[in-house]
Amino acid sequence: MSENLNKLNVEQIRKDFPILQRQISGKQLVYLDNAATSQKPRSVIDAITAYYEGYNANIHRGIHTLAEEATDAYEGVRETVREFIDAEQTHEIIFTSGTTEAINLVAYTWGNANILPGDEIVLTAMEHHSNLIPWQRLATERSARLVFIPLTEDGQLDMVEAKKLIGEKTKLVAVTQMSNVLGTINPIKELAQLAHSKGAVILVDGAQGVPHVKTSVRALNVDFLAFSMHKMLGPTGVGILYGKTELLNAMPPFQSGGHMITSVWREKATWSELPWKFEAGTRNIADVIASGKAIEYLSALGMDNVREHEIEITKYALNKLNELGDITIFGPKNATLRGGVISFNVDAIHAHDIGQICADAAIAIRAGHHCCQPLMRDLNVMGTARASFYIYNTKAEVDLLFEALKEADKVLGHVACR
Amino acid sequence: MSLADDLYRETILDHYHNPRNHGAIEHPTAQVEGVNPLCGDELTLYLTVKDDKIEDVKLTAKGCSINTASGSMMSELLLGKSVEEANQIVDLFKRMMLDKKEEVELPEELEDLEALRGVKKYPVRIKCALLPWNTMLEGLGNVLKSPLP
DSSP: OOSSTTSOOHHHHHHTOGGGGOEETTEEOEEOBTTTOOOOOHHHHHHHHHIIIIIOOOOSSOOSHHHHHHHHHHHHHHHHHHHHHTOSOGGGEEEESSHHHHHHHHIIIIIHHHOOTTOEEEEETTOOGGGTHHHHHHHHHHTOEEEEEOBOTTSOBOHHHHHHHSOTTEEEEEEESBOTTTOBBOOHHHHHHHHHHTTOEEEEEOTTTTTTSOOOHHHHTOSEEEEEGGGTTSOTTOEEEEEOHHHHHHSOOSSOSTTSEEEEOSSOEEEOOTTGGGOOSSOOHHHHHHHHHHHHHHHHHOHHHHHHHHHHHHHHHHHHHHTSTTEEEOSOSSGGGBOSEEEEEETTOOHHHHHHHHHHTTEEOEEEOTTOHHHHHHHTOSOEEEEEOOTTOOHHHHHHHHHHHHHHHHHHOSOSOO | OOHHHHHSOHHHHHHHHSOTTBSOOSSOSEEEEEEETTTTEEEEEEEEEETTEEEEEEEEEESOHHHHHHHHHHHHHHTTOBHHHHHHHHHHHHHHHHOSSSOOOOOGGGGGGGGGGGGGGSHHHHHHHHHHHHHHHHHHHHHHHSOOO
């Protein structure tokens, strides 16, 4: 890999991603929509084909070579994930279909068993709908109350308020590790301490954080961590739920059916031990196996190097985009306080128009509410445009984005009546 | 010609920068809200209909360029028309935007709307162009349901 150990060799990395060769209307693709989903390296794509061509079989209980190979590969990834997030035990890693399913699993099992009328669930004003709606439904069903930690002017959690809001009634603190809109990286360790000091449990939505920041569940001391492989070089359809053993053991199963049982009678059944208690039915074997390759790829680069690259490109982008006089950039101004996600509006131009003009320049960004409608309301915008970076993005690509935004401002800026 | 040239043609940009009939009517015959949940676009349509004729139409819109321009063009074209004529124009425009099999021809008096034909190439944006028109259909329907005394 790179000769300079502290830097990513971006040119070399780009060669590993077939899609980055893609031309759109004769222009080289510039992919800046990584917070929605990342692109996939050749090793991940090949792993899917290798499974289907070489050892496709259902896992567990199959007494034949293919089933043994598939089981070994699938369970091997569990250990790869454990190591990646520094969990204590391999059985604390549950494969789900994504972050959303992982959070729903906790809401429906732990939540139903533990949230009582009058209890409080503490969220933040920057949560993605996936870490909001499950708790809304739970709170309604259990007559519990949702409490929201507000944000400071520059889009960070107001920790003074957090200390007041996390109290004796708090049963759960559910918070994102990194905002998918503002890029803000939250002080998870401090929030975990606050939650635990009140006897509450903390769940972290790591969908944006884990792909970009070295994450140790033990160092942070979180109780649950949910994240998605497709945002970190892996395929779609695989999420991870990490949970502490004692919590997972005390929880009832989520979905039930095949594979999550030990013994079944006509009228009753007993549950498998961890982690299989939570993995009913045939899982997404091929994509779990390919997810292992994604983690191996990131581990080989080193998550500290990934982070350093993103700070550098984010710092560059914040400076460059600010050269456009008409731009509003949301979130912390300091690149070390945020991930590689930049949400912005240019003049009063609708975000979809900005997205369209970027698309015309073969630049993929996202535009809209980013599944954060309450936050959009707080920011007093209908939506924002959002560029998000990953390991293969370059400063030259930021420059192309800048040119496209200049064009958008020229064509559609200076709106008369809104 | 670049892709965006289809969308951001002169006519569209003109209506986008200076939307016609922008504003509200204090005592309208009909007032309808239109929402596009996917983009969060919102508009309010005000109609004054007297003796079966659209005497006044106003729009306040929070939306993208296509949405704003489409609403502006619509308001210009439908002002002064009878409810039935207006319904026919809306119907024709919707067919032009939605018919995948054949190109629906527009009469000369509606030629401004040609500028929006290019939006058809961008399926996700068609709903932006249609929002004012669908809202108008609802407004015209309300007028028919509760005619003035």
